[in-house]
Amino acid sequence: DAGVIQSPRHEVTEMGQEVTLRCKPISGHDYLFWYRQTMMRGLELLIYFNNNVPIDDSGMPEDRFSAKMPNASFSTLKIQPSEPRDSAVYFCASSFGSVETQYFGPGTRLLVL
Amino acid sequence: DQQVKQNSPSLSVQEGRISILNCDYTNSMFDYFLWYKKYPAEGPTFLISISSIKDKNEDGRFTVFLNKSAKHLSLHIVPSQPGDSAVYFCAASEGGANNLFFGTGTRLTVIP
Numbered sequence: 001d002a003g004v005i006q007s008p009r010h011e012v013t014e015m016g017q018e019v020t021l022r023c024k025p026i027s028g029h030d031y032l033f034w035y036r037q038t039m040m041r042g043l044e045l046l047i048y049f050n051n052n053v054p055i056d057d058s059g060m061p062e063d064r065f066s067a068k069m070p071n072a073s074f075s076t077l078k079i080q081p082s083e084p085r086d087s088a089v090y091f092c093a094s095s096f097g098s099v100e101t102q103y104f105g106p107g108t109r110l111l112v113l
Numbered sequence: 114d115q116q117v118k119q120n121s122p123s124l125s126v127q128e129g130r131i132s133i134l135n136c137d138y139t140n141s142m143f144d145y146f147l148w149y150k151k152y153p154a155e156g157p158t159f160l161i162s163i164s165s166i167k168d169k170n171e172d173g174r175f176t177v178f179l180n181k182s183a184k185h186l187s188l189h190i191v192p193s194q195p196g197d198s199a200v201y202f203c204a205a206s207e208g209g210a211n212n213l214f215f216g217t218g219t220r221l222t223v224i225p
Contacts, residue, residue, distance in 0.1 A: 004156070033212070041115070042217030043157070043202060056212055091156050102213065104149075104156025 002026075004105035006092050012111045018080040021108045024073055025094030033102060034067055034077050035091040043091070049075065082112045116140045117205050119216035127224050132190040134219050136203030139184065143205040147213065148177060148188050151200045160201075161188070193223045 005024040013019055025032050033048040047057040052069045060067070064083070069075040079086055089109050093102040118137045126132045134148075144165040149157035163170040163177045163186070170177050176189045190197055203216040 035215075040217070042117075042119075043204075043215035045212050045214070048212055093156070101159065104158065106154065106156050 004092055004094055004103050006090075006105035006108050008108060009106065010109045010111075012113065013082055014113050015083055016081045017112075018078065019082045019086075019110060019112075021077040021090050021092075021110070023075045023077070023092030023105060025075070025092070026103055027073065029094035029096045029103075030072075031095045031097065031102075032069060032075050033093040033095075034075070035093065035104075037089040037091060037107070046077070079110075082110075084112045086110060087112050114139075115217070116143075116214045117203055117216040119201075119203055119219050121219050122217070123220040123222070125222045125224060126193045128195055129192045132188075132193045132197065132221055132223065134188040134190075134201050134203075134221065136186045136188075136216055137184060138186075138205050138214075140205070140207065140214075141184065142207045143214075144208060145206045146177070146179060146186050147204045147206075148175075149202040149204060149215075151202060151218070157202055190221075193221075195223045195225050197221060198223050 007022045034046040035043045037043050046059045047067045049069045067077045089107045091104050091107045093104040095102040116139050147162040148160045150160045151157040161172050161175050161177050163179050168179050179186045200218045200220045202218045204213040
């Protein structure tokens with residue numbers, strides 16, 4: 001199995017631009033999670049889906065952030081407009097019905113100038 | 114507010130000695146705790162977990178201890194190896210929910 005796939009691995013953009021992060025979960029997994037890692041707050045859960053339906057988006061910082069999961073094999077996290085404080089590493093993870101078996105992707109390192 | 118706290122951002126240990134990583138939590142409803150390990154440029158990987166009905170869980174060189182009254186858990190690595198050098202995240206969940214609350218991580222360096 002290829003594991004969780006994220007793209008791009010690195011993104012540098014200018015303030016005000018739209019950023020789209022992509023994730024392909026492990027086949028057969030029914031949960032998908034988006035996390036953001038910063039030095040100050042560690043790993044923060046932004047949103048998670050179960051069977052493609054958003055369950056908890058209370059971690060999404062503000063309306064500039066949105067996430068979709070149009071099917072079981074693809075999810076996007078969009079930031080529009082991006083701001084320098086959004087600079088972080090964004091991880092996608094997937095699991096099959098259990099918190100302990102969350103498999104993380106390699107992350108997308110985002111830098112907003 | 115951070116519900117899971119790792120107050121030591123870094124730890125250095127000599128190869129062969131014990132590494133002890135600590136984690137505190139504030140939510141008394143947490144009933145499942147996990148440790149994840151993260152190498153540079155990779156995502157975190159699950160290492161070991163413990164349910165609140167236990168106070169110890171062991172897997173090879175890794176042992177997690179849980180002190181519910183103190184709302185504290187620790188990860189012991191014995192003996193420490195250079196390949197253990199990574200960032201370790203403590204995480205907790207509540208009542209079977211599928212979201213995890215993570216700490217800020219502790220960077221462990223094992224010196225050969």
